[in-house]
Amino acid sequence: MASRRRMLLKVIILGDSGVGKTSLMNQYVNRKFSNQYKATIGADFLTKEVQFEDRLFTLQIWDTAGQERFQSLGVAFYHGADCCVLVYDVNVMKSFDNLNNWREEFLIQASPSDPENFPFVVLGNKTDVDGGNSRVVSEKKAKAWCASKGNIPYFETSAKEGFNVEAAFECIAKNALKNEPQEEDYLPDTIDVGGGQQQRSSGCEC
Amino acid sequence: MFCQFQQPRPIVHLLITPKSQILIVYVIKLWLVGQYVKQNGSYIVCLLGCYSLLMSGMEKRRIDDCEPGPVPSPRPVDRFGFVKQEHGSPYEGVIKSRSAIQFEREERKVRKWRKMIGVGGSDWKHYVRRKPHVVKRRIRKGIPDCLRGLVWQLISGSRDLLLMNPGVYEQLLIYETSTSELDIIRDISRTFPSHVFFQQRHGPGQRSLYNVLKAYSVYDRDVGYVQGMGFLAGLLLLYMSEEDAFWLMVALLKGAVHAPMEGLYQVGLPLVQQYLFQFDHLVKEHLPKLGEHFTKEMINPSMYASQWFITVFSYSFPFHLALRIWDVFLFEGVKIVFKVGLALLTYCHDDLIKLPFEKLIHALRNFPEDAMDPDKLLPVAYSIKVSKRLEELKSLYEKQNKKVVQSAETNGKVKQQDMQED
Numbered sequence: 115m116a117s118r119r120r121m122l123l124k125v126i127i128l129g130d131s132g133v134g135k136t137s138l139m140n141q142y143v144n145r146k147f148s149n150q151y152k153a154t155i156g157a158d159f160l161t162k163e164v165q166f167e168d169r170l171f172t173l174q175i176w177d178t179a180g181q182e183r184f185q186s187l188g189v190a191f192y193h194g195a196d197c198c199v200l201v202y203d204v205n206v207m208k209s210f211d212n213l214n215n216w217r218e219e220f221l222i223q224a225s226p227s228d229p230e231n232f233p234f235v236v237l238g239n240k241t242d243v244d245g246g247n248s249r250v251v252s253e254k255k256a257k258a259w260c261a262s263k264g265n266i267p268y269f270e271t272s273a274k275e276g277f278n279v280e281a282a283f284e285c286i287a288k289n290a291l292k293n294e295p296q297e298e299d300y301l302p303d304t305i306d307v308g309g310g311q312q313q314r315s316s317g318c319e320c
Numbered sequence: 321m322f323c324q325f326q327q328p329r330p331i332v333h334l335l336i337t338p339k340s341q342i343l344i345v346y347v348i349k350l351w352l353v354g355q356y357v358k359q360n361g362s363y364i365v366c367l368l369g370c371y372s373l374l375m376s377g378m379e380k381r382r383i384d385d386c387e388p389g390p391v392p393s394p395r396p397v398d399r400f401g402f403v404k405q406e407h408g409s410p411y412e413g414v415i416k417s418r419s420a421i422q423f424e425r426e427e428r429k430v431r432k433w434r435k436m437i438g439v440g441g442s443d444w445k446h447y448v449r450r451k452p453h454v455v456k457r458r459i460r461k462g463i464p465d466c467l468r469g470l471v472w473q474l475i476s477g478s479r480d481l482l483l484m485n486p487g488v489y490e491q492l493l494i495y496e497t498s499t500s501e502l503d504i505i506r507d508i509s510r511t512f513p514s515h516v517f518f519q520q521r522h523g524p525g526q527r528s529l530y531n532v533l534k535a536y537s538v539y540d541r542d543v544g545y546v547q548g549m550g551f552l553a554g555l556l557l558l559y560m561s562e563e564d565a566f567w568l569m570v571a572l573l574k575g576a577v578h579a580p581m582e583g584l585y586q587v588g589l590p591l592v593q594q595y596l597f598q599f600d601h602l603v604k605e606h607l608p609k610l611g612e613h614f615t616k617e618m619i620n621p622s623m624y625a626s627q628w629f630i631t632v633f634s635y636s637f638p639f640h641l642a643l644r645i646w647d648v649f650l651f652e653g654v655k656i657v658f659k660v661g662l663a664l665l666t667y668c669h670d671d672l673i674k675l676p677f678e679k680l681i682h683a684l685r686n687f688p689e690d691a692m693d694p695d696k697l698l699p700v701a702y703s704i705k706v707s708k709r710l711e712e713l714k715s716l717y718e719k720q721n722k723k724v725v726q727s728a729e730t731n732g733k734v735k736q737q738d739m740q741e742d
Contacts, residue, residue, distance in 0.1 A: 131547065132506045150513040153547045155635055156626035159685075161678045174678065181503070181547045186588045190622045 123290040128216045129201035130209040131180030134239040137273035192224035197290035204238045210251045233289035242272040469559035477576030478568035489563045492535040500537040500545035511550035546585040548630040578653035598713040617677045624684035644694040663701035
């Protein structure tokens with residue numbers, strides 16, 4: 115049981131509505147792009163087997179709804195994440211400005227043990243739109259922000275054309291894996307989930 | 321002024337030229353309203369409602385007068401107007417063409433319903449008061465598709481709201497602005513993208529959808545626009561006009577007949593949280609073994625059931641099933657959503673209980689074809705009793721939530737996470 119869980123890498127995709135989270139996930143897992151995705155309600159989920167240094171892992175990817183109001187449903191998904199992918203649309207400034215909110219919201223909700231070093235990966239998506247002419251966020255600007263937040267790896271992608279998606283998710287998987295060793299030590303404790311939660315809630319009530 | 325927004329909501333525009341010798345046959349469901357509008361020297365038949373197109377062996381010409389832009393390629397659609405999947409819809413078997421006997425049965429059913437409703441719904445209230453159990457039984461068997469739009473408005477109380485508020489929709493639509501406008505626009509093409517009515521960019525379907533959602537976001541600025549509302553509005557627009565659809569949304573969210581559902585969309589989604597809490601308990605009580613398995617695999621209803629509540633099964637379920645659920649939902653209230661949810665889990669119990677986390681999550685989002693057959697699933701749903709327990713669980717939820725809120729107030733700021741874990 116414990117060894118099976120250890121082979122599992124949990125990844126959460128966050129970002130504003132319409133930046134292409136569902137498309138990126140589907141492009142990576144199914145190598146497909148569709149113009150007909152529905153807006154994600156709640157959360158969606160796909161898995162993919164990945165091999166890394168002779169070990170086989172299951173990458174469990176959670177695709178979330180982008181509208182702010184759905185964040186209250188996100189808690190259940192954030193918990194136990196090994197890597198958080200922040201996505202923005204290079205053609206929409208606001209989606210870039212909001213990366214900071216998404217990052218902070220995630221750290222609050224998921225409360226990882228070492229928030230300073232929790233692995234994030236940033237993706238600037240939709241580089242294909244209008245041949246790059248409608249772009250408003252420069253690569254330089256995005257990289258500067260990533261550098262200021264502890265050198266977050268940055269990729270420019272096009273889910274539509276499949277550009278750089280594989281490379282980005284390879285990096286995501288590697289970073290999720292880096293987060294795992296701590297998990298191994300602390301895994302036996304986490305099995306008793308009910309007990310842990312009770313303690314916390316009673317702590318809050320007194 | 322009235323005409324500006326009272327533009328007919330056409331699904332199909334047909335240009336019939338006098339010299340055309342080809343018989344253009346579109347077989348449209350019985351209740352369609354045809355309006356002939358003289359425009360640019362040609363008659364455009366504007367048809368409202370859901371429809372089937374019989375295309376084999378017939379030549380047809382579609383002209384898109386109102387909207388420039390590409391006309392969607394004429395791909396085959398099912399009887400509700402959804403484009404058929406390339407590999408064939410998985411639910412095709414369930415909704416295949418009916419035999420003559422079935423057809424006759426349908427006709428008898430429609431006649432019965434017409435009698436019950438009266439002209440334009442005039443006898444409805446009287447009938448419901450006199451024979452509520454007959455109405456309930458007939459609705460559970462499914463409202464005839466040709467009368468669905470009208471009956472939905474009668475049972476939801478939206479018809480009364482419409483009559484009491486003349487001109488209000490027009491006012492909201494034309495004179496007010498909404499801060500949600502961009503959010504709505506972004507989602508328009510992502511709402512029922514495989515339905516012919518909503519497929520065309522800036523076409524009549526998308527325009528109606530935008531109008532209803534914008535009007536609602538102005539009508540209730542606290543709720544505004546939330547993803548998921550589009551699927552409610554979209555489903556309604558396939559059966560009624562914009563203004564009717566708008567008032568039906570008001571009736572649902574503000575609670576004209578049943579408890580208001582605006583909490584599904586308010587900040588923090590309080591009603592979704594409550595429903596998920598209730599559903600979690602119901603699963604453990606009705607299906608203890610499966611409940612235990614879910615706990616072991618760390619599955620909770622927020623991972624699979626939030627869509628069920630937020631869109632009342634209209635998001636990803638086969639349309640013919642969603643419609644049957646909506647028939648009952650509008651008459652009996654939200655408890656049918658719990659019942660159908662439990663019925664799905666009951667139906668697939670023996671398979672689900674064997675699956676590990678990943679496969680379980682997948683299975684809970686992709687139920688097998690036979691489980692989606694309304695005539696198999698709904699009888700199971702009707703047999704599950706939940707009303708009393710739902711009330712009790714609601715009180716329990718409120719009590720627990722109140723405690724957390726109080727402790728939050730005394731302890732200062734508390735994270736929302738703790739609230740939800742309680």
